[in-house]
Each structure stands twice: as structure tokens, then as C-alpha cells.
Amino acid sequence: MLGQTSLEKYIQISSKIFKSGFVLRLGLDDFREINERYGVEYGDKVLKDIAECISGCLKGEQQLYRVVSDEFIIVDYLATGIDEAKSVYHSIRHAIDRYVESIQYEVMFTVSGGILDLSTLEEKTYKNIMRYSEYALNKSKKNGKNQYYVFNYEDYNQFLMIKQLTQSLRKSVADNFKGYELYYQPLVDVVTGNVCGAEALLRYKSEDGNILPPNIFIPILEETGLVVPVGKWIINEAIKKCKEIQAVIPEFHVNINVSYIQVIKSNLVKDVTTAIEKYNINPSSIIIEMTESGLLESNKRYMKIWSALKERGVGLALDDFGTGYSNFNYMSQLEPDLIKIDRNFTAKALNNEYDYNMLTLIHKMVFNLGLKICIEGVETKGEMEKIKSMCPNFFQGYFFGRTCPYEDFVSQFVKDKK
CATH class of the missing domain: 3.30.70.270 (Reverse transcriptase/Diguanylate cyclase domain)
Structure with missing residues (x-):
């Protein structure tokens, strides 16, 4: 031939x-x-x-x-x-x-x-x-x-873009994580109305200076395994900044998102506990967020790791609750400290009586289990007032503050507390 x-x-x-x-x-x-x-x-x-x-x-x-x-x-x-x-x-x-x-x-x-x-x-x-x-x-x-x-050229050019971005992401890891940056969104205590914590969210600044949204680069980090070193960097950076803010707001806590790839491929317990010891911070100030979809992928592994973190006093948040993966069994198995209601579910509840009643029932169940609840996606004062009637523990959404770099977060939500 x-x-x-x-x-x-x-x-x-x-x-x-x-x-x-x-x-x-x-x-x-x-x-x-x-x-x-x-x-x-x-x-x-x-x-x-x-x-x-x-x-x-x-x-x-x-x-x-x-x-x-x-x-x-x-x-x-x-x-x-x-x-x-x-x-x-x-x-x-x-x-x-x-x-x-x-x-x-x-x-x-x-x-x-x-x-x-x-x-x-x-x-x-x-x-x-x-x-x-x-x-x-x-x-x-x-x-x-x-x-x-x-x-077709459109798909091929997208492939080349991802290939180039992958190289940049890898290069940035080798260059002391240059280009990676944590943004923060405030978590608000419903009773006091004060900022009591923040969710740390990863962003990436490309070589041309553009800030890339996470849905573009995080899948690449997970597919290549780069999420392991980047995830460790996130843990250290978030805990370091949390400690700095606690000098002004002692009860401040930080929520850190964890990829299920991290759970599978890294020593998450060691990474978290090492950072806690390094910055001499109370373990209860750290909340690890895990999506329900991730739990489905790594259930047994995650149960073991969470038990180890829980023994060390680290908190757990079950993220994206109500996105379609919901399994109430996780709440009894994991006994999380916090349930976070997905913003899409919140939006439906605010515009649909059936979903609003469903959210109310979920809140009552969570409350009866002795867990705390955070409502994501609150964007207006009217939405806040409607959700507030349920008496959740925390709010998160654009009405209280958008995701922003650390310096901006400190300027808006920390400095005036001194």
C-alpha cells in the first residue's frame, strides 16, 4: 500500500x-x-x-x-x-x-x-x-x-487559541504564578448587614492584559492538571489575605473553591493545614467550597478528605445547591457548615411562586439541621427584602458588591471598619 x-x-x-x-x-x-x-x-x-x-x-x-x-x-x-x-x-x-x-x-x-x-x-x-x-x-x-x-476554521482557530492559552497558563505557573490573581466578592451577615467574609475567585490576566473569565481557563487547568499547583497557590494566597483582613475584622472568613481534580490529584489536607500553620490563622476562618457536581465525581475520596479537614476545624460549604445535582443525602453524610443556594435558583425563586416556596422549604430544612445558608445572586434591594424574610444567614450578590481585586475589596469593605 x-x-x-x-x-x-x-x-x-x-x-x-x-x-x-x-x-x-x-x-x-x-x-x-x-x-x-x-x-x-x-x-x-x-x-x-x-x-x-x-x-x-x-x-x-x-x-x-x-x-x-x-x-x-x-x-x-x-x-x-x-x-x-x-x-x-x-x-x-x-x-x-x-x-x-x-x-x-x-x-x-x-x-x-x-x-x-x-x-x-x-x-x-x-x-x-x-x-x-x-x-x-x-x-x-x-x-x-x-x-x-x-x-472548519472556526473550531480550528479555537483549538489553536486554547493551545496557546494552555502554554501561557503553564508558563505562568513556572513564573511564580504571574498572571494569576484572586478576586473577592463580599459575604454579608444578614442580621448585622456587615461584611463578614468573602469568596475568593480565580482570574487570569493574559499576556495582552485582558482578564479572562474562569469558564475559559479553569477547564484547561483541570484537563492539564495545572489546577493542582494553581489550587495550592490559591489556598496560600486566600489564607494570607484573610489573615491581613482579620487585623481589622477579626471574625472575617474566606471561602475557597476546590476543584474535584484537586481532591483526586493533590494532597488537599496537607495544603490547607500547611497554609493555616504558616499564617497562624484559626482553621474555622477557612471555608472550603465544593460543588455538588464535583461530589458526584469523587464522592468517596471527598468524604475522606473532608473528614480530615473537619477534624482540624476547617469549614465546608456545599456550593451551587439547586443546580440539578442536588442530593440531600450529602447534607447528612458531610454535615457541611454552610449551604450556598445557586444564583440561578435564586433568580427563579424571585420570579416564580413554586420555586420561591421550594427555596423556603429548603431553607427551613437546612435551618432544622442546624446548618447555615447563604443566598447567592441578590442583585437589588427588592430582592434582598424578599429573600430576607426567609431569615438566611448570609447574602452574596451584586447588590452588596461585585467581584473585585484584593486592593479594591479592602478599599470598599475593610478600610472604613478601622
Whole structure:
């Protein structure tokens, strides 16, 4: 079978003549497991059979090449659009399904495909075709395998942006966390109306000076594992600032969000207790926030870690309560100090009698369990008055203060307490 050298020559010649057509890059899903289980010799036999399956689905003008061990590329410069590429992919997928059935399912695998519409490519060079087709194939596998994905520049540029951002995030960690910054949003005591604490929220300033929202970079931190060193930095920074504020507001506490990836991959108990000892702060001043969705991912692990933190006097807040993951069993298992009602739930409760009654019932249940409750998302005085009738313990929302850098937080909520 023709390989990459022949493919490169064919593209170099044909791209000067043809301006349309398609490239279909195929990859066998989880094929490495076959080699590991049955050996390379058996794997090579299967690949040879698969090449025959693919060849049997092609027309005369469609060229087949093997580019890496379990990947193939089909090129058709005469096709007028990608519908034919999709049809070819489906034919090949069915042929492979029949092959797996013919060997009595001795081995099981599927095929993914990445499709390029050559008429849309700006530069139809061999280098670009290989780069884009590799991306398209990887995208189809990431989307769930056994399917195809059609390349488009919008997705690819987003991929490049994330790749560049990942490099910046990694570089910042190595550069003493330059670019990472904690912002703070006040927590208000409902009875006194005074600021009694804050939630520490991570932000990242890119090299061009823009502040990136957490929904863009935090998933990258979690996927790459960078959330472990960054999470440790957050713990130290938040506790350090809490200690500074306590010189003015002795009862001040700080809420620190913890990713379930931190729970799984880091020594969270050690990180928290080390920072507490370093800054000589009362452990009850530290509240660890964990989302219910995270608990579902790491339930047993989290129970063990929380028990250890609780023994050391650290508080727990169950965050995003009411977002759809709610499991009242967590309240009895974890015995958290604080339940935080998600701002989306708050918004619905303020505009819908059914949800308002539901929130009232939840509050009564939490109160009867001896737990405290914080209502997030309070944005107006009217909303505050309506929620206040429930007698929650804490408010959090734009009406009391927006998320801001530490210096601004101190200026707005701490200095005037001296």
C-alpha cells in the first residue's frame, strides 16, 4: 500500500491542478489495545484486512494511503463536495462492522473519520492537509469515536487559541504564578448587614492584559492538571489575605473553591493545614467550597478528605445547591457548615411562586439541621427584602458588591471598619 511519501508527491502535483475535492482521514479507535492484547503480528494482519475493506469501498479515482500504523487517508480531487466523503465514510464503517462480525467479534473496534473540504482550504499544501486532517480526526475521536467530523476554521482557530492559552497558563505557573490573581466578592451577615467574609475567585490576566473569565481557563487547568499547583497557590494566597483582613475584622472568613481534580490529584489536607500553620490563622476562618457536581465525581475520596479537614476545624460549604445535582443525602453524610443556594435558583425563586416556596422549604430544612445558608445572586434591594424574610444567614450578590481585586475589596469593605 502507498505511504506518506507517495501521498506527499500526489498532493504536491494535484493541488496545482485541482481546487476542490475531499480528504478523508480514518483512524481505528482503540487499536492499541489489540496490539497489546494479541501482539503486533496479529494487529498487522487486522490492519491488512481493514485496508482491503476500505479499498473495496472506493471508486477508481479515489486514492488510498496508509499514513501511520492505524490511520489511512483517502484523497479524491474529482468529488464536487463533502457529501461523497460522508458517504464513503459510512460505507467503510459498515464494511468494518461486517468484518468484525465475520471474525465472530474476536476483536472489537470502530473507525473515526476527519473530513476536509478541499474547496474551502486557503492553502492546499501537503503540510496543511496533514495538519488539518489530523485535527479533524482527533476531533471526531474526542466527540465520542465511531463518527466523522468535518473540518472548519472556526473550531480550528479555537483549538489553536486554547493551545496557546494552555502554554501561557503553564508558563505562568513556572513564573511564580504571574498572571494569576484572586478576586473577592463580599459575604454579608444578614442580621448585622456587615461584611463578614468573602469568596475568593480565580482570574487570569493574559499576556495582552485582558482578564479572562474562569469558564475559559479553569477547564484547561483541570484537563492539564495545572489546577493542582494553581489550587495550592490559591489556598496560600486566600489564607494570607484573610489573615491581613482579620487585623481589622477579626471574625472575617474566606471561602475557597476546590476543584474535584484537586481532591483526586493533590494532597488537599496537607495544603490547607500547611497554609493555616504558616499564617497562624484559626482553621474555622477557612471555608472550603465544593460543588455538588464535583461530589458526584469523587464522592468517596471527598468524604475522606473532608473528614480530615473537619477534624482540624476547617469549614465546608456545599456550593451551587439547586443546580440539578442536588442530593440531600450529602447534607447528612458531610454535615457541611454552610449551604450556598445557586444564583440561578435564586433568580427563579424571585420570579416564580413554586420555586420561591421550594427555596423556603429548603431553607427551613437546612435551618432544622442546624446548618447555615447563604443566598447567592441578590442583585437589588427588592430582592434582598424578599429573600430576607426567609431569615438566611448570609447574602452574596451584586447588590452588596461585585467581584473585585484584593486592593479594591479592602478599599470598599475593610478600610472604613478601622
